[in-house]
Amino acid sequence: MKFTRRDLLVWGAGAAAGIMVTPVPWKVLDDVSIWSQNWPWIPQPARGPIEIKSSSCTLCPNGCGLRLRMAAGWPVGVAGSSTHPVSRGALCPLAFGAHQLNWHPQRLRNVQHRESSSSWNEAVAAFAKAREEGPIVVIDGYPGRAASSILQAFSQKRRGSYRVVRGPETRALTPYEAWTGVPASSFGYDLDNTKTILSFAAPLLDGWGTPGRFTRLWAERAAGMENPELRVIQIEPSLSRTAARAWRRISIRDGSEDVLAAGLARVLTEQKLVPAHGPLPSISLADVAARTGLNADAIRELARTIASETPAVAIARDYSASIAALNVLLGSVGAKGGIVRRSKDTRIYESAQAPIANARAVLIDASVPWDYIPQTDAEVFRFAAWTGGATKDWLLPAPGFLEELTDIPPAPTSSVETYAVAPQLLKPVSEVESVVQLLRLLDSSLPSVDDVINSRCGDLFHGRAGTLIAQTAVEVNTLASPQKLKELLLAGAIWKGEPPAAGKLHCELKKWPDDAPPAPSEKWDAAWPLPVLPPLASKLYIESGLREHPDRRTV
Helix, strand or coil: CCCCHHHHHHHHHHHHHHCCCCCHHHHHHHHHHHHHCCCCCCCCCCCCCEEEEEEECCCCCCCCEEEEEEECCEEEEEEECCCCCCCCCCCCHHHHCHHHHHHCCCECCCCEECCEECCHHHHHHHHHHHHHHCCEEEEECCCCCHHHHHHHHHHHHCCCEEEECCCHHHHHHHHHHHHHCCCHHHEEECHHHCCEEEEECCCCCCCCCCCCHHHHHHHHHCCCCCCCCCEEEEECCCCCHHHHHCCEEECCCCCCHHHHHHHHHHHHHHCCCCCCCCCCCCCCHHHHHHHHCCCHHHHHHHHHHHHHCCCEEEEECCCCHHHHHHHHHHCCECCCCCEEECCCCCCCCEECCCCCCCCCEEEECCCCCCCCCCCCCCEEEEEECECCCCCCCEEEECCCCCCCCEEECCCCECCCCEEEEECCCCCCCCCCCCHHHHHHHHCCCCCCHHHHHHHHHHHHHHHCCCEEECCCEEEHHHCCCHHHHHHHHHCCCEEECCCCCCCCCCCCCCCCCCCCCCCCCCCCCCCCCCCCCCHHHHHHHHHHCCCCCHHHHCC
16 A cells, blocks of 8 residues: 555545544544563663653655653653744654654665675675766655755766655646746745635645645634635645635546646636736637537636635645646736745756656665656665655665754745755664765765855855744844854754745746646545554554545535
8 A cells, every 4th residue: 555745644634624523533533552662672771860851853845843841861752842933833743653663663774786795895895887888867855955966066076967856746836937937946825915716626724735734724713713814725626634624625526637727818818807918829719618518608717716705826736837837827927925945046947757767877866755766777876764665676774763963954835945954863773874975985075064064054154134933033134153053953943034025036938737647546545655654653544544535524
């Protein structure tokens, strides 16, 4: 069975919703509490002083704030940091048990070559040989980190290429990259100033983006209000939890989201409901009605509803050029309450989904999800902290949770620049190496992660802008040195930049995009990859029966 991080968040939302109305989860938690005390593979912390340390989560690119309860130098509990400017104390279910992950049975502890035991010496020798024989392609799943800049520098020196695996939130912003020349990673949604959100099956209340960001906005501006400040219109075939809580739900046929976006664009333009102009989709309103299952009057009424409360922004669950084009027509690209450019970065990264040809080897960072399989005949060196499937060549154990120093770039979908540092708080439980450590072993001219973080702290200090947020807020222009700034970041502070200034972005949208509908899966559960869950979450998930079949969600 397959299972993704998003499903974990959906599961977590369901658990939170149901836990107060049924005694079953309480009984399951009690059973888990008793059962978990006998795990032989989790060490018992030594008796010692209890201290609280702050950090940021590194399990995914959202970088939520953490408060770690440490006993004798070992983490024994994880909680969200309420002072984090984006996550505001929220965490996904995986993060709450993250301190157990390093001892999970699926933890990768030994080098493997074609599913047989090997050694670091053999792996280093094989990679050194590949490096001398041809180009190296580097795959990153968490771009923007200090480690990412080192991976890019190495690939440039070795006549190779640097590619990224994008998550669904970033893929949804990818069409603007082609139309504006601005990297998708530089965009974010200015949800704090939005009045109407048209969500095309995006799980806004089920873990979309940074956990806590949207749920906070919804609680403050929409929950329980008859005429809310923030109107969420959920367009989705099934009755998801987001759809059930939205201000309004529109049920359409599965796979017809792009068609409805085109129909709304036609109505908005023909009835002059928006000032913006752009190419009209070729599809007629009658065809839109036939393919979506909505009648023409319902589509017209929905278009008027969207235009009546602006700023309005459409959010896609994944890549959709038609939904992105609808935002261009709404005038939401580069506008307050719409899609804003939070960063001046101009680097557009090549997608890792494209076939890899003429490469001697492919180096995959541990941040890349297990469901990514490179399309290549080259030798593959894959770093991972936990095993999640077979690999055809080398599988190399990487640092786990809290076992390495790293920095945290802005989260996908965030409208403001942030920067955090997650210090190494634990000694690795086995012999592990990161991709950067391997590359620096073979090329000493490459900088270390600490070197890059020092440089970035210097840039923030000399920029004299933004605020460091922890228990108290400290303006950067009041700090005495870059070292002091880094010291505060290592202690758990988050640097937050200034909100981006609204400004229209020039979009070269000359023709309405023609998106092909996604092919339906033969099995309703085919999109769930096998998880590496903390044991508590695993047992609770297995025994709670919280996952619903889609047919039941439509009841």
